[in-house]
Amino acid sequence: MIKLxxxxxxxxNRVRWALxxxxxxxxxETLSLGPEGTGSQRFRAINPNGLVPAINDxxxxxxxxxxxxxxxxxxxxxxxxxxxxxxxxxxxxxxSVWAMTELEKHNETASLHxxxxxxxxxxxxxxxxxxxxxxxxxxxxEEAIQESGFLVxxxxxxxxxxxxxxxxxxVHAKIELNDFPRVKRYLKMNLLQPSAQKAFASDxxxxxxx
Numbered sequence: 001m002i003k004l005x006x007x008x009x010x011x012x013n014r015v016r017w018a019l020x021x022x023x024x025x026x027x028x029e030t031l032s033l034g035p036e037g038t039g040s041q042r043f044r045a046i047n048p049n050g051l052v053p054a055i056n057d058x059x060x061x062x063x064x065x066x067x068x069x070x071x072x073x074x075x076x077x078x079x080x081x082x083x084x085x086x087x088x089x090x091x092x093x094x095x096s097v098w099a100m101t102e103l104e105k106h107n108e109t110a111s112l113h114x115x116x117x118x119x120x121x122x123x124x125x126x127x128x129x130x131x132x133x134x135x136x137x138x139x140x141x142e143e144a145i146q147e148s149g150f151l152v153x154x155x156x157x158x159x160x161x162x163x164x165x166x167x168x169x170x171v172h173a174k175i176e177l178n179d180f181p182r183v184k185r186y187l188k189m190n191l192l193q194p195s196a197q198k199a200f201a202s203d204x205x206x207x208x209x210x
Contacts, residue, residue: 002026003056008201011065012053014165017199018069022077073158081158091152095159104166106133110173138180164190171207
């Protein structure tokens with residue numbers, strides 16, 4: 001059985017969703033975010049970075065959420081969450097990594113200057129610049145899903161799961177999806193899956209289900 005080290009308000013959400021979608025047996029140890037939990041010496045022996053998620057799959061310890069998701073998909077759900085052809089695998093990896101390096105990066109920076117920083121530390125110009133970058137990313141998704149409704153292989157894959165999980169954090173950057181109707185429908189459809197309903201705290205996904 002897989003052991004997931006996580007927290008319901010962290011990137012562990014995408015790993016938990018992947019586990020649920022794959023039908024993999026797992027147990028979760030919920031850790032607080034800070035010195036008593038993720039920063040503890042005990043947890044740093046598992047992930048020296050002091051961050052969740054991490055997993056232990058029969059002695060194999062992995063950290064970093066996107067590689068974990070890809071591992072789960074390929075090992076536990078190769079015909080449903082992963083893909084068969086090299087071409088599709090290239091696209092799947094592209095969108096999965098892009099979700100971190102572009103979409104999530106810009107959304108996190110915008111969120112700092114819109115929500116998380118105290119007022120004296122917020123910079124409206126940085127917030128506006130990063131919100132514009134998030135909108136650019138949303139336009140890319142809007143175009144990519146135009147034909148089939150999905151990013152790869154004309155069906156839901158781990159790439160859609162990862163991108164959708166990142167999209168759940170748009171609220172912190174005050175990004176609205178009304179200008180991106182396909183993305184709005186796509187996100188709602190994906191979050192209505194039973195696996196997503198089990199994986200997320202309700203307050204994380206509720207804003208996107210109305």
